[in-house]
Amino acid sequence: METVRQIACLVFADAMSLDITGPLQVFASANAERQRQGLPSCYEIHLLGNEAGPITLSAGFALVADQSWHQVSAADFDTLLVPGGAGVEAMRKNEALLDWLRHAEPRVRRLGSICSGALILAAAGLLDGRPATTHWADVPALQAHPGIILQGERLHTFDASGQDGDAHVFTSAGVTAGIDLALALIESDLGRTMALAVARRLVLFLRRPGGQAQFSALLTPEPCRTPKLAALLDWIPAHLGDDLSLDALASQAGMSPRSLSRAFVQELGVGPGKYVERVRLEAARALLQDAQASIGTVARLTGFGHPENLRRSFHKYLSVSPQEYAERFGRTTSH
Structure with missing residues (x-):
């Protein structure tokens, strides 16, 4: 019988809702597509908060964390995702969380971030020596970590082969790029045919053409001394x-x-x-x-x-x- 993969996503106050719900819906849709084909579900989804219970996001509504990351073993999870949003500033200074992530990294098969969640992984030192991207507006903040191989134009840095990215610790660009990342993870787990079926179900590109530069402002006016x-x-x-x-x-x-x-x-x-x-x-x-x-x-x-x-x-x-x-x-x- 095929292994059911445990997918966990952190949730914290003022996180970006789409960073969480977007990728998790992709995994849920993979389950729905498999059920449609007469196959068992292959993903179980978990929300991890500082404490179990409702957590208010930047959009003003709450998601309910079913477990506290303090009280779980990262070894229980196949994939751990870290979202971004306005709450990142507090989380990147949360030494208890950073320490938990450091201990989680060798215990999970995959550890990834969505949007500015990359800044949390960077603060934990988990992106040193690895390629990384984030939302185009947060690239300068990520650039402040000199050990990172910054690839700010990419939609995500996951590559199952490890030849053009990292299969273990990876990042994705702004908001909807987390959906691109989730599709890539499903393709790695279940094959291109299933990933394409999920993309069709959700009316998405399996691989979006171009990088995130097409969505960003190329020029940021700066004051000139001259x-x-x-x-x-x-x-x-x-x-x-x-x-x-x-x-x-x-x-x-x-x-x-x-x-x-x-x-x-x-x-x-x-x-x-x-x-x-x-x-x-x-x-x-x-x-x-x-x-x-x-x-x-x-x-x-x-x-x-x-x-x-x-x-x-x-x-x-x-x-x-x-x-x-x-x-x-x-x-x-x-x-």
Whole structure:
């Protein structure tokens, strides 16, 4: 008889509800799909809180923890998941929980996080030397742990083979990426056919195209110490179709090309050319989302010139084509 795998998820005050319910529903749907096929359930789901009982999440409603993590042995579980949310700040300072996770890590087959739950695993030192991702907005916080192999563009870092990720301790990106992770775990446990059946039941991609960059804001405006550079950054978005070469930008800023390049790297962490490309890409994303123009027109208006240049930039930063992006996020399909 096939082993019933015990799936446990931590739950704590102000956790993100979807980080918990999303992945657990995927496992529950695998049970439902197996029952539909005349097979027994293969997963049992557990919620572990600081204490058993109702715990209020950031959404304002409560989930009921059936057990306290203080009182259970991690060896009882096959897979342990750690969610994210506003409550992470308190949990990453909870030394009792961090110590429990350290003891749990060698005892469970799989230990994973959803969204900013990666910061809890990082605080416990469990991501050192391992690839890790998290919600794009929390990547800088994860970057503060130098022992981690940061892969912030990925939807999750689970790989059953261990060749492109980790099969034992792994992380996932923001919110719904926990669902992608759960599907990958089911595929590892039960095979691609079952994982695909679950994805179809839930109307999901078995493997979502692209990484999480397609959902994030590429540019985060930063205050500049150099007034001339600040003025230039305000000027660039209104002149995307103009010549924005290094010489042209230096002339506009009243600086030498070398001084301008140095200022960009010191204050923004990227050179002028890469910055301009990303501003143009952000503008193209906005136009495609609003379905304001065809892909060819978007390429011209944003300074890419030819649609092929736009396509290369989209694949470089977002891992999807402009057409795929427009179909996924636009009001209507662009042509």
